[in-house]
Amino acid sequence: MRRQPRQLVYDLLLWFFLSVLAAASGPDPFAEPGRFLFVTGGRVLLLGVAVAVGRPWPLAAVVVLLPLGPWAFDEGLATASWDFSGGQATGDQAWPLSLLAVKIFPLTPTTLAVVWYAYLTGRRLARTWPAVVVFGAAAVVGAGVVLSQGGLLRLWVTMVSGLVGCYVVPYLLGVLRQGVLLQRERTQQSVAAQARLRERTRIAHDMHDSLGHDLALIAVRAAGLEIAPGLTPAQAKAAGELRVAASEATERLRQIVGLLRDDVDPAPLAPVDEDLTALVERARDSGMEVAVEIAPGPVPALAHRVVQEGLTNAAKHAPGAWVRVTVAPGRISVRNGPARGRSTALSGGMGLTGLRERVRLAGGTMTAGPVDDGFELVVLPHAGEGDPHDA
Incomplete structure (x- = not known):
């Protein structure tokens, strides 16, 4: 593995730091220059090899540093005193019979490198x-060292x-650190995936509410043009083809929306920035016969979305029918009458389903179905409840 310049600098600094520890804990270079060169020089060399291979292969560095393991029995982070006053401790006559010092965790400055690469092994090794x-x-090496020095109990405690x-x-x-990092990475990936799904849902609803509505109005205009008096057969045929093409485009849009939509996590949506009057006027301009009655009082927040969906459904499924819109605080x-032309729209879209969920989240109720010879969409919003998607 080729190191980056920053990694190379870090490795050199690590080697220098470990070498200083090795020199500080080794023989005196002035009193014993030969032993210093042999012992400290050997340790520095081992540390250099370990640092060289430790970044890509930390377990290999652990193997290289086996000579620097916890093999010293006269040094430790702690010392335990055991009471042997009840009997003679064979092999330890140099200690008082009532007190035996046992070194615990014999970690020397040079074994810090072993600790570091053992930690990296757990963090980076997959198997x-x-x-x-x-x-x-x-x-096995530690057991051999203990046995070579008599196999005393205190030595076993120190070695273990x-x-x-x-x-x-x-x-x-x-x-443990590797598990924490993997869990954090999975969490970040999950959050990113949820964000992508929410964005896809927002795009899907935006396409359905805005583009689908406009395509439906284009089909209405084409249907009105198709039966207008004074057109030549070729012009009427072209208008009919335009109506069919708009209906097919609406159906393709519905399929695309179905791919983008996420039923599990619906996302907030801000529909077209227009009021009810502008929405109805746009429908009238397309050739729809729309009557509107708005009762005095506050207009429910869901009104725009409900009216938009109702007009879109009437334009797609009942071309040429009259439409009556009634808006009151509660x-x-x-409602639309019977169709005057042939509908080319297919049922099974997500408009009413999405609207029903939006009304439910706002605390209201919705009914939609055939009435007499037409179709009616009715929503009863609760007083004081707003659109959960901030429509």
């Missing part, structure tokens, strides 16, 4: 068995605590 093999080899402190604990901390209705 567990290579680490188990290396740590098992370290345990050293192996746990140098290898096992840092490795487990690295595994009731919104859009």
Whole structure:
């Protein structure tokens, strides 16, 4: 793996820091220059190799640093005093019979490198068995060192605590850190996926509410032009083709919206920025026969969306029919009469389904279905409830 310049600088600084620790804990270079060169120079060399291979292969660095493991029994982070007053401690006659000092966690300055790369092994290694093999080899080496010095109980305690402190604990901390980072990454990916779904839903609703409404009005205009008097057969045929093309485009739009839509997590939507009067006038300009009655009082927040959906459905499914819009503080209705022309629209769109959910979230009720020879959409909003999608 080729290092970036910043990584190279970090590795050199790490090697320098570990080398300083190794030199500080080694023999005196003035009193014992030969031993200093042999011991400290060997440690610095091992540390250099470990730093060189430790970034891409931290477990290899652990193997390289095995000679710097917790093999010193006279140094430790803690010392435990055991009471042996009840009997003689064979092999430890140098200690008082009532007190035996046991070193716990023999971590020296040079073993900090072992701890660091054991931690990186747990954090970066995907599989567990290579680490188990290396740590098992370290345990075998430690057992050999203890047995070579008599196999005393205090030595076993020192060695086991050293192996746990140098290898096992840092490795487990690295595994824990890796799990935390993976969980955080999954959470970020989940949040990004939800954001994409919400944006797709917003686009889908925007396309349905705005573009679908406009296409329906184009089809109405073409239908009115098709039956207008004074047109030649070719002109009437062209108007009919335009009406069919607009209806087919509406159907393709419905299919695209179906692909973009997310039924699980509907997103907020701001429809076309126009009031009810402008919405009705635009429908009238397209050739629809629309009558409007707005009762005194506050206009429900859902009114624009309900009227828009009602006019769109009437334009698609009942071309040429009269439409009556009634808006009151406690009731919104859009009713149309029988169709005067042939409808080319297909049923099964998401308009009424999405509107029903929006009304439900606002705390209202909605009914839609055939009435006499036409169709009626009725919404009863609760007083004081607004559009949940800020329409």
